[in-house]
Amino acid sequence: xxxxxxxxxxxxxxxxxxxxxxxxxxxxxxxxxxxxxxxxxxxxxxxxxxxxxxxxxxxxxxxxxx
Amino acid sequence: xxxxxxxxxxxxxxxxxxxxxxxxxxxxxxxxxxxxxxxxxxxxxxxxxxxxxxxxxxxxxxxxxxxxxxxxxxxxxxxxxxxxxxxxxxxxxxxxxxxxxxxxxxxxxxxxxxxxxxxxxxxxxxxxxxxxxxxxxxxxxxxxxxxxxxxxxxxxxxxxxxxx
Numbered sequence: 001x002x003x004x005x006x007x008x009x010x011x012x013x014x015x016x017x018x019x020x021x022x023x024x025x026x027x028x029x030x031x032x033x034x035x036x037x038x039x040x041x042x043x044x045x046x047x048x049x050x051x052x053x054x055x056x057x058x059x060x061x062x063x064x065x066x
Numbered sequence: 067x068x069x070x071x072x073x074x075x076x077x078x079x080x081x082x083x084x085x086x087x088x089x090x091x092x093x094x095x096x097x098x099x100x101x102x103x104x105x106x107x108x109x110x111x112x113x114x115x116x117x118x119x120x121x122x123x124x125x126x127x128x129x130x131x132x133x134x135x136x137x138x139x140x141x142x143x144x145x146x147x148x149x150x151x152x153x154x155x156x157x158x159x160x161x162x163x164x165x166x167x168x169x170x171x172x173x174x175x176x177x178x179x180x181x182x183x184x185x186x187x188x189x190x191x192x193x194x195x196x197x198x199x200x201x202x203x204x205x206x207x208x209x210x211x212x213x214x215x216x217x218x219x220x221x222x223x224x225x226x227x228x229x230x
Binding site for chain 1: 076077079080083084087088090091092095097134137163164166167170171174175178179180182183185193197200201226227228229
């Protein structure tokens with residue numbers, strides 16, 4: 001078996017963590033989007049959303065100050 | 067196909083939930099936004115979302131079911147043309163930059179709900195990329211943003227489909 005000519009493809013590497021994504025399929029067989037659950041998810045994760053909002057705000061303030 | 071009352075109701079519920087979550091998330095911040103709740107801007111955003119969704123479905127010749135990462139991208143695209151003042155009340159000292167972050171937080175909270183993000187799995191660099199788009203500039207190419215949402219959903223979310 002002859003080796004293929006070297007190309008940029010030879011340097012392709014698997015991105016970290018992609019093996020773990022194999023089971024995820026975006027097929028039409030997946031469940032329906034449940035807006036009630038989406039809202040519950042937002043409500044029940046207030047601490048994370050607060051931390052995220054603070055991070056964004058801090059970054060924006062730093063950006064505008066520099 | 068018209069935007070039915072039932073589907074409009076569930077989308078309005080989401081926008082209001084995400085808006086209130088934004089107010090709560092920034093309640094200790096000097097910007098301290100007050101979400102307006104039932105307001106013209108929410109109704110306008112729902113109209114604009116529906117219009118954009120119809121265009122998207124027509125352009126991509128997809129059926130009426132849209133994967134949730136696309137729904138999230140369309141919602142963000144809809145909101146990016148609006149101002150934070152459309153949805154929130156601010157004190158006088160809050161500048162335009164801070165107001166934009168409040169709008170970005172609103173968008174992020176919508177994404178968070180629609181994709182059902184597990185925040186333990188969020189990739190920091192990806193989160194920063196997305197935050198940049200929300201705060202600084204929405205990518206000209208909506209498909210690019212759909213892809214970013216797709217990646218986020220695959221990494222940290224739960225794929226679902228939105229029927230009408």
